[in-house]
Structures are given as C-alpha cells and as structure tokens.
Amino acid sequence: MALRWYSVVVDCRDVAAQAAWWARALGWAQVVDLPEEMVLVPPHALTDMDSMPREHRGPGLVFVRVAEGKEVKNRLHLDLAPWGEDDHEAEVARLLDLGARRVEVGQSALAETDRPATWTVLADPEGNEFCVLSSRDE
Known part of the structure; x- marks a missing residue:
C-alpha cells in the first residue's frame, strides 16, 4: 500500500x-x-498534470464551509518558509499587510531560553495559526 499527501482541508465560515x-x-x-468548497494548488501544478510525476505535484489546500467559528488553538498548522531572496521579516510584514495578525501560542517563553524562536506565529483572517520560519534555502 502507498499513500500520497493529497490536500490539507481548512474549515472556514467564508x-x-x-x-x-x-x-x-x-x-x-x-x-x-464551488459555494461550499474552493481548492488552491501551487502554480506548477497547472502545467500538464499528466506528464508531471505524482510526487512532484504536492498537496493542495481545500477550503470547506462550516457553521462554527474557530475557538481553540490549532492542533495542526502550516509552516511557511521564505523562498529565494525573500527574508523572514519581509514576508511577515507582507502577510500582516494582507490581513494576518500576530498570535501568541507560547513561543515568547522561548525568548527566555537558550533556544529563542526562529519563527513568527501568525493567524489568517479566520484565526487559523501558521508559522513563518526563517529561510530554509541553505
């Protein structure tokens, strides 16, 4: 048996x-x-899907409508890393300009340790947390 990561589903109101x-x-x-579901894929997934190996397609993001709002910290979240020349602070600023907000989920306690956080925790407009990491290009 073989499995492939196909998508991440995000419950949301809008x-x-x-x-x-x-x-x-x-x-x-x-x-x-669709009114109750929208799907996003990386731009490279729009090329000829038949010729692209499945392992290169990557997962998509599926947004589905739910009645209830988010009430507690996510048990699963996305980690995003700046790509190429983009740096961490520039990406955080760009996402904040798009409507994200900073959230505290315990990461500030690391500042007092010898392993301070190298990521920033943000939330999307409906409150789903995600992290912007330091660059992973190296």
Missing part, C-alpha cells in the same frame, strides 16, 4: 474570502470554485 486570502499569501491558483 470559503471565498479564506481561499482568496491564502491564494494571495502563497501565490497559488484557484482550481475549484
């Missing part, structure tokens, strides 16, 4: 707004646009 926000944040393309 499917269109969440999908649009994440599309801007990641530079991804929307490939499904």
